[in-house]
Amino acid sequence: MTVATTQQAGGSGGTSGLYDVLELVLDRGLVIDAFVRVSLVGIEILKIDIRVVVASVDTYLRFAEACNRLDLETGSKKPAGLSELVGDSNGSGAQGKAKGALEGAAQAGSDALTQARKEGEAKASPRRSSSRSSSRREEEQA
Amino acid sequence: MSTYVYGIADAGHPKLPDGIDGIGNPAHKVRVVRGGGLAALAGDAPEDLRPKRRDLLAHQHVLSEAGAGGTVLPMRFGSVAEDDSAVAAALEQHAEHYKERLRALCDRAEYNVKVQHDEDAVLRLVVAQDDALRALVESNRKAGGGSHEDKMRLGERVAAAVQAREAADAALVRDALEPRADALSDAPQSTGWIANLSFLVHRDAAAELANAVEELRQAHPHLVFRVNGPLPPYSFVDQGLVAAAGD
Structure with a gap:
């Protein structure tokens, strides 16, 4: 089973699960106007850039090298080998992400948060099918 | 002393985690503040409240414990009221709205x-x-x-x-x-x-x-x-x- 499901109920949720949902704890949830909210200045949990692939020279060269290195024949003809690979990277990749979020929490930079707010407000309807691509455009303009 | 608020539940919530450890170092105990037929999970707010890993985890933990026993409206991390009576007043003021949300989110x-x-x-x-x-x-x-x-x-x-x-x-x-x-x-x-x-x-x-x-x-x-x-x-x-x- 490579789908990581963290059971949070009953207090059994591990810290790795927390890092995955930090942005919810910090950016979602009920807000009561009469209450003061702790300053989140200095917290960089929310990064705007959801794009994994950034069109840049570095990315191009990295992909070219990766394609050169990849055994494409093996990959396309042996699906079993492929899923094994995916299973492996799921574990390590997920850990990498969790670590990234933790490091992000310790880093300074309030701009990202402010920007995230603005972006959240700009989204009229989260259900709109084009919301993802339109928010991308907003990022690029920002 | 100012009061930290974790979340809001119906006063009839069967298993509020009253008395468990909350945020702060050492941890402040969670207590229940009531008003308007609702119950807020609350606790003393640390003087220098910051979004630290430990406190984020504690916030999430308190809500998970409460959520295991019934529906809770989770507060965003870092919500602090002047004191317990301010919490009770907020509950009373918006009681109908919170109750509607609790009903809508029931069992979800x-x-x-x-x-x-x-x-x-x-x-x-x-x-x-x-x-x-x-x-x-x-x-x-x-x-x-x-x-x-x-x-x-x-x-x-x-x-x-x-x-x-x-x-x-x-x-x-x-x-x-x-x-x-x-x-x-x-x-x-x-x-x-x-x-x-x-x-x-x-x-x-x-x-x-x-x-x-x-x-x-x-x-x-x-x-x-x-x-x-x-x-x-x-x-x-x-x-x-x-x-x-x-x-």
């Missing part, structure tokens, strides 16, 4: 689904699906990797193909999982995920959502899923649930 929890690409797998996929790209890869390889310009030309095309895949896969995941949930909320976007979605799911439908994720994972091995839940319904406390589920 948030499941957060994050999706990323397995890079090698997605590269294989885009190259395998595009003969021209494949030829370019082969010719570069024969040339020992190719010149800088060859690499740039290949890399740019591959990057464009992967980006297109990101958008397509994000839509694929959304469309496949949305029918399994009562509501969907776009979670804050963060680096590294091609999709970050929160679903409001009834207790009875949780297994169905998990199955749908598993089916996606089997069918699309280049997608890596991270599912977290059940969580307090952070993303759905302030939303019009009916409106979100109805369109």
Whole structure:
């Protein structure tokens, strides 16, 4: 089973699960106007850039090298080998992400948060099918 | 002393985690503040409250404990009232609204689904699906990797193909999982995920959502899923649930 499901109920949720949902704890949830909210200045949990692939020279060269290195024949003809690979990277990749979020929490930079707010407000309807691509455009303009 | 608030439940919540450890170092005990037929999970606010790892975890823990026993409206981290009476006043003032939200969210929890690409797998996929790209890869390889310009030309095309895949896969995941949930909320976007979605799911439908994720994972091995839940319904406390589920 490579789908990581963290059971949070009953207090059994591990810290790795927390890092995955930090942005919810910090950016979602009920807000009561009469209450003061702790300053989140200095917290960089929310990064705007959801794009994994950034069109840049570095990315191009990295992909070219990766394609050169990849055994494409093996990959396309042996699906079993492929899923094994995916299973492996799921574990390590997920850990990498969790670590990234933790490091992000310790880093300074309030701009990202402010920007995230603005972006959240700009989204009229989260259900709109084009919301993802339109928010991308907003990022690029920002 | 100012009062930290974790969440709001109905006064009849059967198992409020009164007395467990909350935020602060050493931990302040959680207490219940009542008003307007509601119960707020509260505690002393630390003097120098900051979003520290330990306190974020404590906040989430208190809400998880409360959520295990009944419906709770989770507060955003870091909500502080002047004192307990200010909390009670806020409960009374908006009692009807909070009760409506508690009813709407009854027996439901948030499941957060994050999706990323397995890079090698997605590269294989885009190259395998595009003969021209494949030829370019082969010719570069024969040339020992190719010149800088060859690499740039290949890399740019591959990057464009992967980006297109990101958008397509994000839509694929959304469309496949949305029918399994009562509501969907776009979670804050963060680096590294091609999709970050929160679903409001009834207790009875949780297994169905998990199955749908598993089916996606089997069918699309280049997608890596991270599912977290059940969580307090952070993303759905302030939303019009009916409106979100109805369109």
